[in-house]
Amino acid sequence: MTSQQDIPLYEEVVNHWDQWAEFISRSETSDLRKTRRQAFEKFRESGFPSIRNEDWKYTNITRWLRESYAMQGLPEEPSGNTLSVAGMSVSRGMWKKGKIPDLDCYTLFLHNGVWMRELGDEDLPPGIEVLKVSQARKDPALSAWFERADEKDRYFTALNTALFSDGLFIRVKAGTVPDKPLHIIHDFTSGRNLMVQPRHVWVVGENAELSVIETVVSDSGDAGIWINSLTEINLNRDARLDHVLIQTASAGARVVNHTTVRQKKQSLYNSYTFTLPGADLVRNDLQARLEEDHTETHLYGLYLTAGSQLVDNHTLVDHQKPSCFSNELYKGVLLEQSTGVFNGKVYVHRDAQKTNAFQQNNNLVIGRKATIDSKPELEIFADDVKCSHGSTVGQFSEDALFYLRARGIGEATAKALLITAFAFDVTEKLKIGAVAAYINQLISHHIPVDHA
């Protein structure tokens, strides 16, 4: 383990825990307080991960941990529930930054993890309940949703559980089919080093449907902003969720984003994760827990990385029960001196007979100094299953490039066309035209003329 003493943030958390816990868990249930304490103990034990930890082997975050960060939502840095006039105008700017043109949706705007109702749509469709987590966690009837902790929680997830203060609680009533998708804009803005730890819980009721598009934008000037976000998604029997995540945070953002999806019988989860150039670090942990039979899961991802960015996607598809289907396709385009990591684990338990699990990761390494570490992992303990995985790393096809150029298309445009084409396998899966158009526009925008 790295000597955690060298990490100011670790020191800060350990030294202030008692005081912070007292502040943060005021009027929470004793069970939640207990959960927080246990999580804190786990964090104190594990500290922050280093490359000596298997799950972080290729993702070295020490350079961003050398700085100190204020902790949002705590006595010194309480989360503002209202914005000043100046803050309001900054947020309006960020709102515009995150907006998707021509998308017909309900918009929810969050500033540093806190829902700013006045900046989004006031009216939400019937059957959908949205609450601030700062409120929901104190409600004894809802508190249990925040007490779920995984045995394996440590590092960032443990830290989030110990100290989260706000986020979005969304519950869709059984049988509800909203007329439009929800667009959640997460704005992270700070003029100085700050750590924000949003916690979101979404519950989709039996036979209900939800389509969510999340956009992440940030502006921290020369300062650093750590975003340690944790989302718990619960899909009840026959529930369906389309979940698009568009990560467009700017330089200075260090994003650790953990999502756990629990799927009940015959539920369907479609995930589309797009990571674009900007943030210094993006680490996504996406875990689909197939807790009952006959579920369906599709995980699509596209990472386009540039500069000295580090983007790491860790996914887990946990087949616990029989007759579930999962399919995963992640594609990466690595520009300049950026680094990509893909780790896709499929775990098929002994009980999970008749499992169909497919996984594919393809990478286009364009920058001469760009790297990718791709690691598919299959662990299968059932004998009647169909599983496959594949991983490729390649460069531009010289033949394709020449073909385009021989038709008068300049080299830069030809490369842009080939990148868009490479991404097409993922972008074509998007069901909402406005979102697909937006993503394609983002991709084109980020393809520089000089690719080396």
Next chain:
Amino acid sequence: MLIIKNLHAEVEDKQILKGIDLTVRAGEVHAIMGPNGSGKSSLASVLAGRESFHVTEGEVLFHGKDLLDMDPEVRAREGLFLAFQYPIEIPGVSNVNFLKTALGEIRAYRNLPPMDAKDFLKMSREKQKLVEFDAQLVNRSLNEGFSGGEKKRNEIFQLAMLEPSLAILDETDSGLDIDALRIVAQGVNKLRSADNAFIIITHYQRLLEYIIPDFVHVLYNGRIVKSGTKELALELEEKGYDWLREESREQAATI
């Protein structure tokens, strides 16, 4: 239009063109024939600017400009077109978008205003009809899942759309059945004019029954060893290519 002088080229340190001289004027159709491995397709690749081919000697003037000094895309914008022997499949790039992009860049190079969507569509429809290209294929990904014949017809459709002054057809007839061959040839015949020129590279005389060339050249061992009119193609069909080998042996003997 095109003047090739003493062109030498190599690929992977192997000399494949050993002194080609050829002049093509507007309105002419030249056929280049020859046995496998004689350098026919290499000549096409060198003219189109494929990077793996290195010119070691000689020069090529295209409309009076130094062709060899240009990037492949500049050659295309100057009016050169290569119909590929093996057209590439590019999933995710639609045929339409590809042509729109190509045409846009070519027009921009020539200081022409961009074509508006309506005019492009109209042009595309006309050319599809002209070369009998299936409208459904136009909207598909570039050559993806196309049959051999469909790919070749797509080359001719692109040729029709981009309106080059010089088109090089690299064994466009290979792998085509008679019907496809006829359609391709008719397309070329409709596109022939007093202002453009064609170089048709072929192994067989078959295509030349449909596209009547003004000149026929025989390429052997990196050189043009014989030039003539369309009758030469018939002679080759009758005699095959073996006599070339004998003749070149005799030549070697006299030297």
